[in-house]
Amino acid sequence: xxxxxxxxxxxxxxxxxxxxxxxxxxxxxxxxxxxxxxxxxxxxxxxxxxxxxxxxxxxxxxxxxxxxxxxxxxxxxxxxxxxxxxxxxxxxxxxxxxxxxxxxxxxxxxxxxxxxxxxxxxxxxxxxxxxxxxxxxxxxxxxxxxxxxxxxxxxxxxxxxxxxxxxxxxxxxxxxxxxxxxxxxxxxxxxxxxxxxxxxxxxxxxxxxxxxxxxxxxxxxxxxxxxxxxxxxxxxxxxxxxxxxxxxxxxxxxxxxxxxxxxxxxxxxxxxxxxxxxxxxxxxxxxxxxxxx
Amino acid sequence: xxxxxxxxxxxxxxxxxxxxxxxxxxxxxxxxxxxxxxxxxxxxxxxxxxxxxxxxxxxxxxxxxxxxxxxxxxxxxxxxxxxxxxxxxxxxxxxxxxxxxxxxxxxxxxxxxxxxxxxxxxxxxxxxxxxxxxxxxxxxxxxxxxxxxxxxxxxxxxxxxxxxxxxxxxxxxxxxxxxxxxxxxxxxxxxxxxxxxxxxxxxxxxxxxxxxxxxxxxxxxxxxxxxxxxxxxxxxxxxxxxxxxxxxxxxxxxxxxxxxxxxxxxxxxxxxxxxxxxxxxxxxxxxxxxxxxxxxxxxxxxxxxxxxxxxxxxxxxxxxxxxxxxxxxxxxxxxxxxxxxxxxxxxxx
Numbered sequence: 280x281x282x283x284x285x286x287x288x289x290x291x292x293x294x295x296x297x298x299x300x301x302x303x304x305x306x307x308x309x310x311x312x313x314x315x316x317x318x319x320x321x322x323x324x325x326x327x328x329x330x331x332x333x334x335x336x337x338x339x340x341x342x343x344x345x346x347x348x349x350x351x352x353x354x355x356x357x358x359x360x361x362x363x364x365x366x367x368x369x370x371x372x373x374x375x376x377x378x379x380x381x382x383x384x385x386x387x388x389x390x391x392x393x394x395x396x397x398x399x400x401x402x403x404x405x406x407x408x409x410x411x412x413x414x415x416x417x418x419x420x421x422x423x424x425x426x427x428x429x430x431x432x433x434x435x436x437x438x439x440x441x442x443x444x445x446x447x448x449x450x451x452x453x454x455x456x457x458x459x460x461x462x463x464x465x466x467x468x469x470x471x472x473x474x475x476x477x478x479x480x481x482x483x484x485x486x487x488x489x490x491x492x493x494x495x496x497x498x499x500x501x502x503x504x505x506x507x508x509x510x511x512x513x514x515x516x517x518x519x520x521x522x523x524x525x526x527x528x529x530x531x532x533x534x535x536x537x538x539x540x541x542x543x544x545x546x547x548x549x550x551x552x553x554x555x556x557x558x559x560x561x562x563x564x565x566x567x568x569x570x571x572x
Numbered sequence: 573x574x575x576x577x578x579x580x581x582x583x584x585x586x587x588x589x590x591x592x593x594x595x596x597x598x599x600x601x602x603x604x605x606x607x608x609x610x611x612x613x614x615x616x617x618x619x620x621x622x623x624x625x626x627x628x629x630x631x632x633x634x635x636x637x638x639x640x641x642x643x644x645x646x647x648x649x650x651x652x653x654x655x656x657x658x659x660x661x662x663x664x665x666x667x668x669x670x671x672x673x674x675x676x677x678x679x680x681x682x683x684x685x686x687x688x689x690x691x692x693x694x695x696x697x698x699x700x701x702x703x704x705x706x707x708x709x710x711x712x713x714x715x716x717x718x719x720x721x722x723x724x725x726x727x728x729x730x731x732x733x734x735x736x737x738x739x740x741x742x743x744x745x746x747x748x749x750x751x752x753x754x755x756x757x758x759x760x761x762x763x764x765x766x767x768x769x770x771x772x773x774x775x776x777x778x779x780x781x782x783x784x785x786x787x788x789x790x791x792x793x794x795x796x797x798x799x800x801x802x803x804x805x806x807x808x809x810x811x812x813x814x815x816x817x818x819x820x821x822x823x824x825x826x827x828x829x830x831x832x833x834x835x836x837x838x839x840x841x842x843x844x845x846x847x848x849x850x851x852x853x854x855x856x857x858x859x860x861x862x863x864x865x866x867x868x869x870x871x872x873x874x875x876x877x878x879x880x881x882x883x884x885x886x887x888x889x890x891x892x893x894x895x896x897x898x899x900x901x902x903x904x905x906x907x908x909x910x911x912x913x914x915x916x917x918x919x920x921x
Contacts, residue, residue, distance in 0.1 A: 318906060320635060321642055338914070350921040411787075415796055437796070438782045520782035521741050524920040535635040536743050537913040538906070 305551075312544035320538035331545035351529070351546070355553075358526040361515070362508030365447045366455075369504050370497065372448065373455035377496075378489070380456070381463035392460065395453050403450060407517045410446050411437070414518065438520030446514040451507070455500040462496025463489070498561075506554055526550055601626045601844045604637060604648040606831070609701070611864035618851060624844050641666055641836055649845040652831050656903035658697055659690040661834070663903075667696045668835040670846055677853035685830065685870035689900060698849040699870035701805075701861065702830035704821065704890070704898065705745050708792055708802040709733065712816040723753035723822045726801060727776045734779045738797040741783040743916040744901075745827065746773065749801060752825040752899065759904035766911045773919050783920070792817060804887040805867040811885065819887035821894045828898035830870070 315326035338348040380391045398406060413419045416433035424430040436442050466489065474484040490497075512527030521528070526546070533543030603610075607630035615626045629648070631637040634657040640646050641661075653661055661667045672678055672694040678686070685699040707725060711717035713732050719725045727750060729737060739746055748758040750769045760766065781797055789806040791797055793813030802810075807819045833852060835845045851857060858869040859877030868888050875883055882888050904912075 316906075320638060350917050353921045354917075415794070417794060417796070516741070516784065521784055522777065522780065522782070522920065524917065529917070532743070532913070532916075534639075535633055536909075538635070538909055539913070 308544045308547060312541050312548050314541055316539050316541050320534075320540065322540050328541070331539075331541040332549075334542055335545060335549060354524050354529050355526055355550070357523060358509050358511075359553075361443070361447070361511070361525070362505050364444065365451055365508045365511075366501050366505045368444065368448045369452050369455040370501065373452055373500060374459055374493075374497070377456050377459035377463055380460050381466075388464070392457070395456050395460075398449075398453060404513060406450065407446060407514055410442075410449070410518055414442050414445070437518070438522075440519060443515045443519035446518040447508065447511060450511075450514060451504045454503040454507075458499035458503065459493060459496040462493045462499075466492045502558070509550060509554065598841060599624050599844075600841055601650065601848055602629070602646070602648045602839075602841070603627065603848075604629050604631065604640075604646060604651045606630060606652060607632055609652065609831075609865060610861060614857060614860050614864070617857075618848065622844075622847060622851075624841075624847070638666075644838070646836075647838070647840060648836055649839040649841045650848055651834055651836050652700060653697075653834055654901070655688060655690040655830050655832065656901050658832055658834060659903040661836075662691065662696055666837055668837050668839060668842065669695050670697075670835050670849060671695060672698045672849060675846070675850040675853065677850045680853050680855055680858075680871045680873060682870050682872045688830070690903065691832070697832035697834045698853060700831045700833050700852065701865055701867040701869055702828065703804045703867045704887075705740070705749065705801065705803055705827040705829070706807075706887070707799065707820050707822060708807045708810060708817055708887075709799040709820070710792075710795065710814065710816050711818045713798045717816075717818075719820070721820045721823050723749055723824050725820075726799065726822075727753055727772055729776070729779050729799065733799045735781060736798040737776075737780050738788065738791055738800045739780050739783045740785045740788065740801050740803075742785045743912050745785075745801065746783075747912045747915060748827055748899075748901075749822075752822070755824070758827075758899060759902055759908045761905070761907035761911050763911065766915050770915045770918055773915070777919065789813075805865060807887045808866040808882065808885050811887070812881075821890070821897050823897060825899040826897050828900045830900075 311322055312331050313327055313329060314322040314324065315328045315330075317323050333345070335351050336347065337345040339345060380388060380395075383391060411418070415421070415437040416435060418437075420436075421430075421434050424434065436445075470488055470492070471484055474488045479487065510527045512525040512531070515521065515523075515525050516528065530543050530546045530550075533539045533546065537543075601624050603615075603626055605628060609630075610628075615628065618624070619626055629646070631640070634654055637651060637653065638657065638661070641648070641651070658667070673686070675698070678694070678698075681694075681699060685702070687693060688699075691697045707723070709719060709725070713736075714730070719730075725733075726737070747769060750772050751758055751760055751765070754765070754768055754772065756762075756765045756769070782791070784791070788800055788802050789809035792800045792802065792807070792810035795814060800807075800810075802819070804819060807817065811817045811819075833849050835842060835849070839845055852861070853871055855871050855873035856877050858871035859874035862869045862874065862882060863877075863879045866882065866888065868882075868890070875889075878889075886894075
């Protein structure tokens with residue numbers, strides 16, 4: 280009995296943290312998404328309605344019939360596409376960088392990890408504004424190219440998808456490099472030597488030995504970039520010109536100017552469900568793959 | 573000076589005599605204001621003159637301020653809602669009646685700000701800054717430097733501006749400007765009018781370079797765009813950098829918005845708040861606030877203390893013949909907001 284009490288006592292802090300920080304806010308969000316909206320924003324307690332979820336896929340036409348509305352789906356698809364692109368690009372840049380870092384002498388590795396974290400010292404918004412100064416017509420890059428005589432017209436990168444991609448890859452790159460680096464650093468170097476001894480060339484050693492061993496880091500990095508990338512809207516708005524909406528700004532709008540809290544909560548919940556499903560599917564596949572044959 | 577203010581306050585607030593002695597009331601004022609919307613020096617002077625210590629918190633949208641008040645948070649004594657939000661707050665019983673019209677400095681309030689639709693007779697609020705949303709353009713980009721004073725120039729732009737236009741990323745501002753151009757009411761909830769507005773905005777979209785409500789002064793001032801749907805105070809700052817920038821009040825109507833000082837229900841230092849409201853209607857104080865924000869105030873006699881650059885800028889100091897184009901913002905109902913939201917989402921989907 281005392282052991283039982285001890286066990287509960289030891290578990291309590293963790294359970295309390297999960298409860299207070301995860302279950303309660305998510306539960307509240309779920310409840311808000313099923314309530315009726317108040318006349319000036321907010322919600323009406325006790326009045327339930329599933330309008331918010333209907334609104335995600337359908338709209339009422341002039342005859343008050345429900346018609347399929349793909350506006351919100353398109354916005355979701357855009358955000359998912361953008362997050363996937365960012366993940367792919369950061370993977371392409373992050374893996375070689377981490378590989379190079381992991382094969383430096385130990386003393387230099389610490390310094391390199393330190394350097395990778397430097398951008399975190401300033402706020403995301405500030406870093407985005409810095410990119411505006413760099414990328415805009417008449418900005419640092421444009422001015423330099425012009426003075427060097429390499430271009431004769433403004434480069435016109437600002438407010439294009441390219442500017443968004445630059446900004447997002449820059450912001451998320453450390454989240455990709457660090458987990459990959461950690462898994463690469465742990466690799467037993469003798470395994471690579473063994474691969475060479477057994478006649479593998481550099482490419483084969485990389486793809487057959489290093490890459491599979493670094494997989495947990497790659498997956499971790501991809502999740503760390505993809506999931507926050509779904510909610511990114513500051514960068515697309517500031518650098519991309521905001522000509523197309525992102526899920527993040529759509530949700531924010533519902534709690535702000537549109538005064539439609541239930542719909543905002545429903546949108547956030549749909550996004551959460553999508554992410555959870557994707558992660559669970561991945562976890563199931565990964566577990567099956569890891570089973571001994 | 574301090575004695576004068578206190579004397580004013582005493583005459584302004586006959587109820588003060590009935591209230592507990594001044595010593596019982598704490599010497600504090602909790603102000604909840606837009607960020608960068610009141611000069612710190614002005615607040616310091618208020619503290620020096622009255623001995624009341626001001627604590628400032630800031631917000632960046634009416635909605636976030638409302639959300640905080642509705643959640644019962646903050647403990648603020650003065651908030652600064654925009655007109656339609658005032659209307660909503662009065663309806664929802666979130667504001668305390670302060671009878672601003674009977675404050676001694678109220679005589680300084682200019683028409684039509686003394687009797688707005690959103691707060692008839694100024695029972696709850698005192699006017700702070702006001703401004704308009706018009707079109708800014710770079711006159712160096714067009715032959716002759718002049719364009720028509722119509723929303724047509726923004727929504728159906730000539731080739732010189734095509735692809736070089738910035739819009740405010742503000743559902744309300746974009747929607748209402750288009751509504752004025754097409755001759756609709758700002759609070760329209762008719763689907764067929766919404767459809768026409770959407771078609772106009774979709775046709776304009778390829779000509780737009782960026783939708784963004786922040787940093788518009790820099791964007792225009794640096795010449796990143798040649799035309800901007802713009803708030804007049806931002807225009808004033810842009811004009812300092814780009815002398816060829818011109819601000820127009822389109823003849824179909826321009827949004828007139830005004831921010832107001834109000835006392836929320838549950839305020840702990842109500843008398844200090846009223847003192848502050850009255851103090852801000854003093855011409856010199858109002859002018860100092862204008863010099864900081866680059867927006868005009870509603871106080872007669874403040875012109876004398878205004879920076880000459882503000883006084884001489886027709887975008888800030890609106891010429892009399894343009895006043896008839898003002899369309900004060902109203903609190904549109906749920907149906908109108910839903911229509912706006914639909915149009916906006918469809919436009920940017």
